[in-house]
Amino acid sequence: MNSLTHSGLLARARTGGPREDGPEILEHVLGWTLVVLLAVLVTRAGLM
Numbered sequence: 001m002n003s004l005t006h007s008g009l010l011a012r013a014r015t016g017g018p019r020e021d022g023p024e025i026l027e028h029v030l031g032w033t034l035v036v037l038l039a040v041l042v043t044r045a046g047l048m
Helices: 003-013 024-044
Strands: none
16 A cells, blocks of 8 residues: 555544534534423423
């Protein structure tokens, strides 16, 4: 294996992941909305 094939394997192995330039406030709002919705559903179902 030479350095060219090794760097090619490393380039293909990366999956990307989340980018840091997205709308962070939107993620927080949607996350907390999901938490509140789940709490309401659990409470209404009588599980707590």
